[in-house]
Amino acid sequence: MAQGTLFIVSAPSGAGKSSLIQALLKTQPLYDTQVSISHTTRNVRPGENHGEHYFFVSKNEFEAMIAEDAFLEHAEVFGNYYGTSRKAIEQILSTGVDVFLDIDWQGAKQIREKMPQSRSIFVLPPSKDELDRRLRGRGQDSEEVIARRMAQAVAEMSHYAEYDYLIVNDDFDLALSDLKTIIRAERLRMGRQKARHDALISKLMAD
Numbered sequence: 786m787a788q789g790t791l792f793i794v795s796a797p798s799g800a801g802k803s804s805l806i807q808a809l810l811k812t813q814p815l816y817d818t819q820v821s822i823s824h825t826t827r828n829v830r831p832g833e834n835h836g837e838h839y840f841f842v843s844k845n846e847f848e849a850m851i852a853e854d855a856f857l858e859h860a861e862v863f864g865n866y867y868g869t870s871r872k873a874i875e876q877i878l879s880t881g882v883d884v885f886l887d888i889d890w891q892g893a894k895q896i897r898e899k900m901p902q903s904r905s906i907f908v909l910p911p912s913k914d915e916l917d918r919r920l921r922g923r924g925q926d927s928e929e930v931i932a933r934r935m936a937q938a939v940a941e942m943s944h945y946a947e948y949d950y951l952i953v954n955d956d957f958d959l960a961l962s963d964l965k966t967i968i969r970a971e972r973l974r975m976g977r978q979k980a981r982h983d984a985l986i987s988k989l990m991a992d
């Protein structure tokens with residue numbers, strides 16, 4: 786069986802990448818597409834659950850995992866650690882399922898180096914004003930945090946050209962359709978199609 790594809794999605798906070806990934810997952814069966822659940826040392830937000838949105842761990846636990854080489858990639862974002870568990874990803878990919886990683890540019894860079902067959906997608910907001918509106922619309926952050934996120938957004942966006950694909954998330958349905966198109970095209974690549982249609986190809990080539 787062909788390995789699944791690892792899709793990296795990055796965007797400045799508030800651009801809509803979590804919404805896009807969640808909407809995508811609703812249209813795809815679990816045996817096709819899954820999303821990786823990261824480990825983080827940041828505080829749990831209201832409405833978040835351990836093991837569903839993140840695995841929330843202490844700094845000591847996170848550092849022990851780094852020492853055990855348990856992460857495929859890890860980085861510090863907004864003063865907290867975030868990381869992707871190697872074991873979980875490798876296990877899912879080996880069953881032919883595609884995996885989505887919602888990670889920042891630092892993690893994307895590490896994954897690209899280790900797994901050149903992965904695909905990376907950058908999501909941009911249509912404007913700075915709209916990004917500001919979306920961050921406020923979530924109603925999760927204080928003024929101080931929003932100001933920090935806006936400054937961080939510019940730093941994150943400066944890495945857009947390192948990615949394979951670019952989506953501008955203005956109209957949500959259009960952006961979702963762009964995301965689905967990328968996945969569909971990747972699934973139609975020769976390497977995967979050949980493995981999937983082995984029996985058909987043998988029959989067509991037989992005398």
Ligand SMILES: Nc1nc2c(ncn2[C@@H]2O[C@H](COP(=O)(O)OP(=O)(O)O)[C@@H](O)[C@H]2O)c(=O)[nH]1
Nearest residue numbers: 798823859860862867868869887888889891892
């Ligand atoms: N490198 C890396 N970044 C991550 C990981 N998980 C989440 N992030 C990034 O960390 C940033 C902050 O995520 P989060 O705390 O959920 O806040 P929000 O996405 O801004 O609502 C985002 O840019 C995420 O893409 C991870 O496992 N590795």
Ligand SMILES: Nc1ncnc2c1ncn2[C@@H]1O[C@H](COP(=O)(O)OP(=O)(O)O)[C@@H](O)[C@H]1O
Nearest residue numbers: 798799800801802803804919923954955956957
């Ligand atoms: N295309 C869009 N148009 C308007 N609002 C959007 C769009 N995409 C996402 N949002 C809203 O913007 C906010 C931030 O989206 P979210 O997915 O949490 O961003 P991120 O994961 O990139 O931080 C949410 O309230 C979400 O509903």
